[in-house]
Amino acid sequence: MQWLNVILQGVLIGGLYAMFAAGLSLIFGVMRLVNIAHGDLIVLAAYVALLVTQALGVDPLTSLLLVVPIMAIIGYALQRGLLNYTLGDDLLPPFLVTFGLSIIIQNGLLELFTADSRKLQAGAIEIQTFEVMQGVWIGVLPLIQFAVAVAVIAGLQVLFYKTALGRAFRATSDDQAVAQLMGLDTRHVFAMAMALSLAVIAIAGVFLAVRTNFDPAIGPARLIFGFEAVIIGGLGNMWGTLVGGVILGVSQAIGAQINPGWQLLAGHLAFLAILALRPQGLFPKVSG
Amino acid sequence: MSQGKYQAEHATHSSRIGVTLIGATFVVLALAPFWGDRQTLRLLAEIFTFVALASLWNLLAGYAGLVSVGQQAFVGLGGYLLFALVILLDVHPIAAILIAGPIGALVAVPVATLIFRLRGAYFAIGTWVVAEVFRLLASQISALGGGSGISLPAAVVIAMAPSRQLREFETYWLALALTGAVLGAIVALLRSRHGLALTAIRDNEVAAQSNGIDVTRIKFIVYMLTGFGTAMIGALIFLMKLRISPDTAFSVNDWTAFVIFITVIGGIGRIEGPIIGTIVFFMLRQALADLGSLYLLMMGAVAIVVMLWAPKGLWGLIAERFGWQALPLQRYLVLAPKTEQPGGKP
8 A cells, every 4th residue: 555655646746747848858849959957947937936926925826827928938038039049950059058047047046035945835735635545645736736747748739739830840840941941930939839848847847836845956956857757758759758757756756665865866767777778768759 | 282292290380389388387387386375286276177177078078079967977986986995995095096097987888888878968968867876876875974975084184195285285296297197198189090080070970970980989988088087087176175975076066067167168179178268267266256156147148158159169269360279189281391381271
């Protein structure tokens, strides 16, 4: 029973990791950009939510109505104003610029909010649980978080394959030059992809902030979790990121159950094992 | 014009001046214990270690195209090897530094086998995961202080030299010698035929491959060599610090972010870049250190600006404007026996 509980908690936290991964996977798919500042943007979203909840007195889940558009606008501006200038054949410019951005966000947040850890208070819902079967309990909030993760990924999937914007994403991903010839403004398409990525980041950031304490320095670890989920699931596969996130979450939960010091280690080792045995990930779609 | 044989030459006018200047600087630096105070020696030794780390990262990222954000794995490995060898096996600290090198190269083999499966920026994050694994493993070693770290026993430190002053001279010269050795090895590598292959990979990987260069093999070797050098420098750094903990040993900010900024600002893909970058970095640090986190924020901004407007860094601007090279690395075809100085491209 105890192990069933552990695995179940791992699966539910996996939904959060899948949301970290989905935004990363999305922009890599569209423009082959790996955003090193991804984790720090998640933390930024958490702080934006903190400001919104404090200023308006709303609960964290309602604050999403504001946090998501704010982050999406930041994403659009970031891509149009900065990241579009780094794209090209060379790997270094986007890497180094997003790396610099990561340092800027971390230290900017440190200046503004100090290194104190914060947390979003969601009220009574945080501790509500229900018993699924004898001795197995599920928290309401983790369950909502997992359901939201599934909805986000399903939504991205529909957007990619059923809408005009999704068609533009796929066309640009396949061949940027031809997409341009067909009348697509790739700068705008890239910016829309980044806006969407940051909208997902906003949701992930709010759930992260409700679940645990956060401070300006925790971004890089979130980037690593997201990245591991992407690679485990297989590059370019949205549902794969969910499986990757769940595998990562379950490995961490099992590791933590054996020895608290092994929580992160177990997750990293699961990732390295997949890399050794199946380097293309479990469900690959594009070659990296 | 078409008569006579051509031969390849490395040296140019500027590189002869450069080598003379570097030689003179080296002599002045070697004599630093006689003209500098303790503070200066400490600062210089720290500068040397950063020159070495940045040069090694430059070899990896600038030449072999292996952009790593996980070199702190080898810095920390070297540091922990020093402490393990000295505390657990009674090895002399200097011997421990020399042993850390080969072990670093050895550890690089399985690491490379695994993470070479990832490409581009995903490779970068993969190296980071490896460094995290190293950090988490180090915090599990209770014989070396676990998560809170450990100091080098006073007896070992005292045994290094008869007096404190002599010990400080010793570590200073050690830092200078190791950094000189790292730079010398990189120059020798770049002047060899493997260096030509590396330069070709830097300029265009596909073209290099089509000319028969075994790109993967060269990258593997470069990764091992950087592991060797970085572990050795890591051991040296923690001999100077006298204390180690998982968080300082495997710090991504100290051993990778700073090193990347240094290389990018100085000029990536050129041997002179990391040296110029380190000088600029330390000048900025001395001037702006009081600003705390704002200082790091500015470093990030400077790196972005340099990457967007001067992607070849400060030395790249100088080299392209004046055609200078401080070290004889490029190859020029000249007519033999008349060795005229061509001003143009190789």
